[in-house]
Amino acid sequence: MSEPKILTERRGHVLLIGLNRPEKRNAADFELLSRLALAYGELERDPDLRVGLVHAVGEHFTAGLDLADLGPRIGRDGLSFVDEDGIDPWQVSGTPLSKPVVIAVQGTCLTLGIELILASDIAVAARGTRFGQIEVTRGILPFGGATLRFPRAVGWGNAMRYILTGDLFDAAEAHRIGLVQEVVEDGEQFDRALELAERIAAQAPLAVQAALANAKRAVRDGDAAAEAELQPALVRLVGSEDARIGMEAFLTRTEARFVGR
Structure with missing residues (x-):
């Protein structure tokens, strides 16, 4: 049997939520999105869980949407993947998440990966991470919150510079514009994010x-x-x-x- 596409593990009061499709650079298909929403629902409902930590297995955080799988599922009302036990991780619809989320990214972090950062509260990036809000190069628009949150987080010009061109940028630029809060050496992003998550979890x-x-x-x-x-x-x-x-x-x-x- 194949491993689940989202791994969850409790580390004290922290829920680790891992994207686990490394053979596809953690590109999100319907199953991954659905399981990610369920993990957020678990974080929200369990009073013993105080913080979520989103990370990814393998060299890359995410290559974005698996359009081959998701394209045919986009209907007249858009794309629906959150059931009654889940919460939208991008927080553009449904039940709001009341608990903080720390996120650790590395390798490739495209489209919905940036939008997960924007919907989270603290982001740590490996130095070698490459970012891209590349939807316009595929003929669609960002629909996971980037049009709302990217300008607020980094300023209008900085956001439009990347949303409208689809150009890639590195971790130093992500830190300069305020998309991520810390940049660490490659391989250290998870440990640093966990330190921050545990620091938050220790508070009231x-x-x-x-x-x-x-x-x-x-x-x-x-x-x-x-x-x-x-x-x-x-x-x-x-x-x-x-x-x-x-x-x-x-x-x-x-x-x-x-x-x-």
Whole structure:
């Protein structure tokens, strides 16, 4: 039997989510997309999971969509691959993800790979990574969020420079424009991403989720909407067990071990 195209592993409070189609440079077919959505659903539903870490098996993160498999599946309403137990990893439809995602990329990172970065919260790239938002060279447009998030993340001109030409760019350029937050030596991207994921997972999960939700609210609905939710969120958090644990750790100068309540 062949291995599943998405591998999941629990590492403490972190869910590792691995693209596992290395023989095709992790190009996404329908099965891979569906299983990726299910993994995100697992991350969202399980209260013991606090952070997701998306990575890829093999030399490449992803060569993008497997159009030979997915092309015939694009109907009048577009492409649907998320069932009732899944969550759209690109966060352009359906249930919003409430937990943070760290992503580690290497090798080739095309189209939906960049859009996964844009839908995640922190990205680490291997120095040798090559990026490309190449949909226009295939006669389609980015439909996983790049038209929305790329300009916000890196500025209009930087985003259009690559969305409209389909040109490739390297990890240094990705870091310069702000697409990725760290560049490490080839082969070190997973370990560094895991360090960051575990660092997040060690914090109070309700507070992490509240901070993430408020930042997303500001992006989606504007500053005023996010500002209106700050004090109510603070009141809810102050009454939590984790807030008590955090205060005790501060007063006793010990390390807080949060419980998510």
